[in-house]
Amino acid sequence: MRIVSLLASGTEIVDALGLGECLVGISHECDHPPHLLDRPRASRPRFDPEGLSSGEIDDAVRKAMIEHGSVYEIDAAVLERLAPDIIITQAVCEVCAVPTSGVREVLGARGIEAEVVSLDAHTIDDILASLGQVARAAGNPEVARGPGSSLRRRLDGVRAAVRDVRPPRVLGIEWFDPPFAPGHWVPEMIELAGGLNLAGEAGRPSREVSWEEIGDLDPDALLLMPCGYGLEAAREDADTHAERLERVAPRAVAEGRAWVVDASSYFNRSGPRFVTGVEILGGLLHPDRLPAPDSEVAAVWTPSV
Structure with a gap:
C-alpha cells in the first residue's frame, strides 16, 4: 500500500x-x-x-x-x-x-x-470519522478503533471537567485582515471546552466579518487564532492589529483573558491534534478545572508597547 x-x-x-x-x-x-x-x-x-x-x-x-x-x-x-x-x-x-x-x-x-x-470534515464527529475513512481505504479498518477511542476519551474528560461551569463568552478570530470568525469544528471546540461561542457557526465555513460587526460583543475571553499561524506568528500579527483588538475586547485584554495560540497545530487542522486544542482551551478558560497549557502552545496576549 x-x-x-x-x-x-x-x-x-x-x-x-x-x-x-x-x-x-x-x-x-x-x-x-x-x-x-x-x-x-x-x-x-x-x-x-x-x-x-x-x-x-x-x-x-x-x-x-x-x-x-x-x-x-x-x-x-x-x-x-x-x-x-x-x-x-x-x-x-x-x-x-x-x-x-x-x-x-x-x-x-x-x-x-x-x-x-x-x-x-466540517465537525468534530467528521474529524473522528476521518480516521475510519483512511483506515478503510488502506484495507485495515480495525486500526482506527484504538486511536478513535483514545481521542473520544480525552474529549469526554474535558467535557466532564467543565460540565457545571458558567461558560465565559468567547470571541475567536481566525484572520485579522480582513477579520474572520471561525467556523467548521472550532465553535464546537470552544463550547466543548466550557465556553460560549459568540461568532461563527459550527459546521459552516469560517465567515468574513467586519470590525464593526464584532465591535459590540465585549467578550469575556478573546481567542486569537489566525489560520495557518504558529504561536509567535499569531502574536506578531495580533500586535499589528492591536488597536482594533483592544477596541473589540477591552475587558478581555485588560483582565488578561486574551490569548494567542498555535492555531496551525491545534485548531485549524482536521486531524487528531484538535483534541489537544480542546484541552488547551479548557485550561485557558477554566484553569481551576484543567491544567494550564504550555507556554509554547498558548500565551496571554497583551499589546506590545
Whole structure:
C-alpha cells in the first residue's frame, strides 16, 4: 500500500493509525510528525507567504484564485513517480490545502490510477470519522478503533471537567485582515471546552466579518487564532492589529483573558491534534478545572508597547 497525503491533517491521521510505513509522499505544508517529513513533497504554493502580512496574504490568495483557480500547484511529475495507491486530499477549503478537484484533474491528465480519499470534515464527529475513512481505504479498518477511542476519551474528560461551569463568552478570530470568525469544528471546540461561542457557526465555513460587526460583543475571553499561524506568528500579527483588538475586547485584554495560540497545530487542522486544542482551551478558560497549557502552545496576549 502506497499513500500520498496532500493534506497536513491527513499525514497526522496516517501516523495516528500506525500506517506511516505506507506513506511515500506528502504536501508542502506537512510539518508533523517529524519522523515522516523526509518524504518527497508533491505540492507547492503559488506564492511565498514568508514575510507577508495577513492582508498581503489575503490579496495574494484572491489573486491566485482568480488567475489559477487554486492557491496550490500539484507536482504531477513527483506524483507520477511515487505511483500511489491512495491519495489523501480535501474539499473543505480551497485556500487551506490542495483541493480534491485539482487532484482528480492531474490524475486524469497523467493517467495515474489511484483512489482519491477526500477528508471533508466540517465537525468534530467528521474529524473522528476521518480516521475510519483512511483506515478503510488502506484495507485495515480495525486500526482506527484504538486511536478513535483514545481521542473520544480525552474529549469526554474535558467535557466532564467543565460540565457545571458558567461558560465565559468567547470571541475567536481566525484572520485579522480582513477579520474572520471561525467556523467548521472550532465553535464546537470552544463550547466543548466550557465556553460560549459568540461568532461563527459550527459546521459552516469560517465567515468574513467586519470590525464593526464584532465591535459590540465585549467578550469575556478573546481567542486569537489566525489560520495557518504558529504561536509567535499569531502574536506578531495580533500586535499589528492591536488597536482594533483592544477596541473589540477591552475587558478581555485588560483582565488578561486574551490569548494567542498555535492555531496551525491545534485548531485549524482536521486531524487528531484538535483534541489537544480542546484541552488547551479548557485550561485557558477554566484553569481551576484543567491544567494550564504550555507556554509554547498558548500565551496571554497583551499589546506590545
